[in-house]
Amino acid sequence: xxxxxxxxxxxxxxxxxxxxxxxxxxxxxxxxxxxxxxxxxxxxxxxxxxxxxxxxxxxxxxxxxxxxxxxxxxxxxxxxxxxxxxxxxxxxxxxxxxxxxxxxxxxxxxxxxxxxxxxxxxxxxxxxxxxxxxxxxxxxxxxxxxxxxxxxxxxxxxxxxxxxxxxxxxxxxxxxxxxxxxxxxxxxxxxxxxxxxxxxxxxxxxxxxxxxxxxxxxxxxxxxxxxxxxxxxxxxxxxxxxxxxxxx
Ligand code: OAD
Numbered sequence: 363x364x365x366x367x368x369x370x371x372x373x374x375x376x377x378x379x380x381x382x383x384x385x386x387x388x389x390x391x392x393x394x395x396x397x398x399x400x401x402x403x404x405x406x407x408x409x410x411x412x413x414x415x416x417x418x419x420x421x422x423x424x425x426x427x428x429x430x431x432x433x434x435x436x437x438x439x440x441x442x443x444x445x446x447x448x449x450x451x452x453x454x455x456x457x458x459x460x461x462x463x464x465x466x467x468x469x470x471x472x473x474x475x476x477x478x479x480x481x482x483x484x485x486x487x488x489x490x491x492x493x494x495x496x497x498x499x500x501x502x503x504x505x506x507x508x509x510x511x512x513x514x515x516x517x518x519x520x521x522x523x524x525x526x527x528x529x530x531x532x533x534x535x536x537x538x539x540x541x542x543x544x545x546x547x548x549x550x551x552x553x554x555x556x557x558x559x560x561x562x563x564x565x566x567x568x569x570x571x572x573x574x575x576x577x578x579x580x581x582x583x584x585x586x587x588x589x590x591x592x593x594x595x596x597x598x599x600x601x602x603x604x605x606x607x608x609x610x
Contacts (some may be wrong), residue, residue, distance in 0.1 A: 368606055372590050375573045376547055376607045381460040383545035384451060385503060385538075385563050387550020389578060391471055393445040393597040396438060400554045409418065417526045418500050425518050429509035432521040436487050439469045446552070447596035448475035450604050457608050462541035464534075466553060466560050481534050483560050486537075489522035535559060539574075542566040551577045552596045555584040564588065578602075 370436055378516045388398035399407045414420050414427070421428045432560075444452075452475040455461045463480050465472055468487040472480045491498050494517035502510040524530055537561075542548060548567035557560040566586055568574045574588040577599050579585070585591045592599050 368592075368603055369590065372573070372575065373607045376458075376603075379458055379546040381462070381541070381545045382454065382547045382549065383462045383510075383538075383541040383563075383572075384454070384455060384464065384549040384551060385553060385560065386451070386461070386463070386465045386467060386472070386551045387553025387555075388467060388561075390451075390465075390596045391442070391445070391449045391467055391469055392552065393443040393447060394469075394471060396469055396471075398552075400556060412526055415437050416523075418528060421518075421520055421525070425520075426491075426507065429518075429520070432487060432523070436521075439471075439487055442469065442471065444471045444475035445597045447600050448477070450470055450597075450600035451551075452476035454604060457604065460544065460608070464538040464541065464560075464563065466557070468521075480483045481537050483524070483530050483534050483538060485521070485523035485531070487521055487523055490519045491522040493518045493520045494512060509512050530559060537564055541568065542572075543570045545572050548572045548574045549577060550574065550584065550588065551580070553578070555582050 392398050398405045412415050415431050417579065446601055448471050451463060451472065455477065463472060463477050465480055465482055468485050470488055489498050492515060494515055499519055502513055504510055511517065512519055514565055524570060540565045543566060545567055546582035548564055550564040555564065564574050565587060568587060575590045575592065576585060576588045577592045577596050579595055
């Protein structure tokens with residue numbers, strides 16, 4: 363359903379919700395200048411092949427290429443600041459009795475905006491881990507022609523993000539699924555809902571009886587399945603929606 367102004371039933375449902383769950387994707391950080399993955403011209407997967415950069419096999423084949431690509435993305439992220447969408451979601455925590463914020467983003471901008479207890483489904487680009495032992499490593503010596511090595515065991519370091527073909531962190535996924543089952547309202551913000559298992563969360567919430575609200579500048583593959591589809595930039599829609607739902 364396309365709506366111009368916010369529906370009164372939606373506003374009342376939000377105001378009365380005991381538990382709101384939110385799933386965010388790359389779109390929520392687009393207004394901070396971080397490229398998304400699947401936008402036609404500007405998305406990373408329009409310019410790069412995921413098979414060459416975001417799989418365990420790619421890292422085995424060419425670890426330096428993969429490490430350098432993530433280092434480039436880390437630099438973009440390091441220069442970015444949270445936008446009005448991140449700020450609105452941080453504020454939402456103080457407006458509802460219970461909020462669960464789940465993100466597919468690896469940029470840490472929700473935390474920078476002041477959100478706490480963010481559930482990161484796909485890891486965090488600021489962290490690196492040992493490719494053999496999976497331990498998070500905080501400091502290492504840079505070397506020239508390869509990724510740095512683990513100071514404990516000598517294996518290569520890799521970014522602590524989830525690659526295609528890898529499992530999501532089990533505890534994070536469990537918490538996200540529990541929230542989808544128990545929330546009254548589920549917001550799906552700035553995600554194409556193309557990558558599973560994250561993409562299943564809004565549908566899990568719907569099947570469990572929640573009101574599902576999508577916020578996206580374009581239609582997605584779940585737009586037809588949600589209760590409300592709010593079309594526009596998250597940095598504009600979210601602050602407006604929360605300001606109308608909870609007037610000062
Ligand atoms: P996508 O790039 O697939 O989708 C971004 C969505 O945000 C699209 O539906 C856009 O229409 C929308 N969008 C763009 N700008 C927006 C804005 N300002 N406001 C609202 N919506 C906007 O990104 P994700 O859904 O996050 O995984 O992708 C999911 C996963 O696929 C990522 O976590 C990443 C990627 O491969 C891994 O790297 C494991």
